[in-house]
Amino acid sequence: MTKIRLNDTTLRDGSHAMRHQYTEQEVRQLVRALDDAGIEMIEVSHGDGIGGSTFNYGFSRTFDMDLIEAAAQEAKNATIAALCLPGVGSEHDMEEAWNRGARIMRVATHCSEADVSINHFQKAREIGFETAGFLMLSHRLEPTQLAQQARIMVDAGCQCVFVVDSAGYLVDEQAAQRVRALYEEIGADAQVGFHAHMNLGYGVANSVLAVQNGATQIDGSLYGLGAGAGNAPLEVLATVFERKGFDFGDVDVKAVQDAAEDVLKPIAPRLPRMDRGSIVQGQWGVYNSFLFHAMNAEERYGVPTADILAEVGRRGYVGGQEDMIIEVALALRGQQ
Amino acid sequence: MTKIRLNDTTLRDGSHAMRHQYTEQEVRQLVRALDDAGIEMIEVSHGDGIGGSTFNYGFSRTFDMDLIEAAAQEAKNATIAALCLPGVGSEHDMEEAWNRGARIMRVATHCSEADVSINHFQKAREIGFETAGFLMLSHRLEPTQLAQQARIMVDAGCQCVFVVDSAGYLVDEQAAQRVRALYEEIGADAQVGFHAHMNLGYGVANSVLAVQNGATQIDGSLYGLGAGAGNAPLEVLATVFERKGFDFGDVDVKAVQDAAEDVLKPIAPRLPRMDRGSIVQGQWGVYNSFLFHAMNAEERYGVPTADILAEVGRRGYVGGQEDMIIEVALALRGQQ
Numbered sequence: 215m216t217k218i219r220l221n222d223t224t225l226r227d228g229s230h231a232m233r234h235q236y237t238e239q240e241v242r243q244l245v246r247a248l249d250d251a252g253i254e255m256i257e258v259s260h261g262d263g264i265g266g267s268t269f270n271y272g273f274s275r276t277f278d279m280d281l282i283e284a285a286a287q288e289a290k291n292a293t294i295a296a297l298c299l300p301g302v303g304s305e306h307d308m309e310e311a312w313n314r315g316a317r318i319m320r321v322a323t324h325c326s327e328a329d330v331s332i333n334h335f336q337k338a339r340e341i342g343f344e345t346a347g348f349l350m351l352s353h354r355l356e357p358t359q360l361a362q363q364a365r366i367m368v369d370a371g372c373q374c375v376f377v378v379d380s381a382g383y384l385v386d387e388q389a390a391q392r393v394r395a396l397y398e399e400i401g402a403d404a405q406v407g408f409h410a411h412m413n414l415g416y417g418v419a420n421s422v423l424a425v426q427n428g429a430t431q432i433d434g435s436l437y438g439l440g441a442g443a444g445n446a447p448l449e450v451l452a453t454v455f456e457r458k459g460f461d462f463g464d465v466d467v468k469a470v471q472d473a474a475e476d477v478l479k480p481i482a483p484r485l486p487r488m489d490r491g492s493i494v495q496g497q498w499g500v501y502n503s504f505l506f507h508a509m510n511a512e513e514r515y516g517v518p519t520a521d522i523l524a525e526v527g528r529r530g531y532v533g534g535q536e537d538m539i540i541e542v543a544l545a546l547r548g549q550q
Numbered sequence: 551m552t553k554i555r556l557n558d559t560t561l562r563d564g565s566h567a568m569r570h571q572y573t574e575q576e577v578r579q580l581v582r583a584l585d586d587a588g589i590e591m592i593e594v595s596h597g598d599g600i601g602g603s604t605f606n607y608g609f610s611r612t613f614d615m616d617l618i619e620a621a622a623q624e625a626k627n628a629t630i631a632a633l634c635l636p637g638v639g640s641e642h643d644m645e646e647a648w649n650r651g652a653r654i655m656r657v658a659t660h661c662s663e664a665d666v667s668i669n670h671f672q673k674a675r676e677i678g679f680e681t682a683g684f685l686m687l688s689h690r691l692e693p694t695q696l697a698q699q700a701r702i703m704v705d706a707g708c709q710c711v712f713v714v715d716s717a718g719y720l721v722d723e724q725a726a727q728r729v730r731a732l733y734e735e736i737g738a739d740a741q742v743g744f745h746a747h748m749n750l751g752y753g754v755a756n757s758v759l760a761v762q763n764g765a766t767q768i769d770g771s772l773y774g775l776g777a778g779a780g781n782a783p784l785e786v787l788a789t790v791f792e793r794k795g796f797d798f799g800d801v802d803v804k805a806v807q808d809a810a811e812d813v814l815k816p817i818a819p820r821l822p823r824m825d826r827g828s829i830v831q832g833q834w835g836v837y838n839s840f841l842f843h844a845m846n847a848e849e850r851y852g853v854p855t856a857d858i859l860a861e862v863g864r865r866g867y868v869g870g871q872e873d874m875i876i877e878v879a880l881a882l883r884g885q886q
Contacts, residue, residue, distance in 0.1 A: 412751075418755075450750060450751045
């Protein structure tokens with residue numbers, strides 16, 4: 215049986231749900247709990263990757279690099295990863311992340327734009343990172359097209375390409391077929407990963423299907439803390455993987471359940487869930503990190519979050535177009 | 551394509567999550583919203599069925615029958631259902647429910663005890679009810695054994711037998727195989743239904759699998775309001791069924807999403823979720839309505855809810871043995 219690595223992204227995707235307000239102390243607590251539970255990889259970055267702390271994406275309370283360094287100091291066995299979106303995070307940022315202790319670099323692009331990751335992968339490998347690629351909003355490409363984008367990443371030095379369901383849009387075979395297509399295209403040269411969101415209630419089921427179709431890295435986060443409806447909850451993944459008899463290393467399932475309840479829950483001011491806004495994101499395929507931007511726009515312009523997100527979905531905006539959310543809200547207000 | 555009926559149980563299974571404190575006003579609001587959204591069947595009862603308002607199960611704020619009557623008055627198109635557990639609800643209670651306007655009677659037994667439902671089904675049919683049977687904790691029997699229990703119900707006059715995943719224990723093919731086995735045994739004579747819980751994140755995925763394996767009635771509740779980790783959220787089921795192209799009548803998906811957000815959420819003091827207690831229930835197969843009983847025991851005896859539930863799971867207690875939860879808590883306290 216193939217070994218599966220259960221990755222934690224509470225400190226990266228979960229940063230969205232924390233409005234990027236993690237303190238160094240909280241990061242240390244969470245890394246200790248995850249590391250003690252046997253989680254082997256812990257991602258730490260602004261929700262939009264290193265360098266994401268900006269007006270457009272939202273400012274972090276604590277500088278990315280300080281959080282990465284704190285995490286690396288705490289982790290006895292786990293490896294610290296960072297996320298980088300080309301155009302947001304620079305090659306210099308990647309070097310800095312290495313110097314602070316990150317050893318895995320995950321480079322994310324919109325699913326049809328893998329070519330913008332090429333220089334980043336080459337640089338990341340030169341620095342010495344283990345690498346992974348994120349094809350965001352993977353539902354926007356058919357499986358064979360998606361696999362071609364994965365091939366571009368692998369040829370550039372990427373060692374694992376993730377089908378990233380950034381909107382929680384994919385429903386069972388839509389996820390399975392994409393993972394399978396990537397596995398057939400790159401399986402001889404690299405791993406396949408899956409990164410779920412819960413918008414339509416399929417985060418756990420899709421992750422299991424991903425394993426059954428060749429994925430060997432699965433992302434989750436404590437209590438599902440993450441953008442939109444949140445990620446597949448790490449503690450549920452661990453519980454279900456145990457039931458399924460998957461080999462996922464020496465993860466202590468009870469310790470993961472306890473980390474969620476005793477460490478994460480007291481920290482998080484708001485736990486994500488399938489509410490109207492996030493269900494609409496799953497329904498229309500809207501980038502999950504847009505949720506809080508739309509909630510802010512509702513507050514400012516009085517247009518319902520769900521209506522803004524549905525219209526964003528109809529217009530097909532992708533990550534990086536956060537500023538268009540305000541335009542949509544203004545347009546909808548004009549129609550009222 | 552077979553028509554699926556999407557049943558709502560916000561006002562019955564959801565009663566657990568409300569600690570049975572629904573007011574008549576709240577019931578009227580919810581029935582109006584569900585009826586307007588095109589939901590065809592709305593179940594109204596104490597969480598443990600008509601007559602459940604007792605010391606053992608928890609007292610209702612408002613008498614079952616008054617809530618049923620209010621619901622029947624509000625519903626323009628929807629049919630009102632009630633739940634009855636033989637031994638808790640009597641044949642007299644069923645008559646009273648009919649007189650107050652219920653037209654569907656769902657009779658629930660532990661999965662291996664279908665024979666205790668025989669008199670209730672005969673009586674319910676005599677009264678004139680459409681009938682359904684609930685095989686609770688369905689994971690405790692193998693698919694073929696479960697199908698034999700379903701046959702007993704059908705022979706007694708039951709028109710639809712539900713695979714009831716009372717612990718949210720079932721994971722994909724475990725649900726699919728049980729639905730399929732029932733469909734093969736009773737499909738010529740009666741319908742098959744599926745009633746999910748979210749404990750391991752499979753409520754929506756299992757419901758879709760149930761439809762694909764022959765189920766034609768699927769239960770859900772607004773925001774998943776229900777025992778334990780809650781039910782499959784009705785608004786997510788509607789959104790996913792639309793994606794899947796299922797025929798589920800004239801349900802207005804957006805109106806269901808709005809009913810959850812605008813009507814249910816402001817009413818519910820606590821929305822269920824996959825937390826440690828409810829994940830442990832799914833992991834160990836513990837009856838979901840035990841959650842609050844275990845939380846009460848934690849408060850009284852200082853033993854963690856999750857530890858109590860895991861021990862209840864090891865001992866194999868089923869619905870009706872609520873009083874044993876205190877014994878478990880005391881035993882665990884003794885060990886501390």
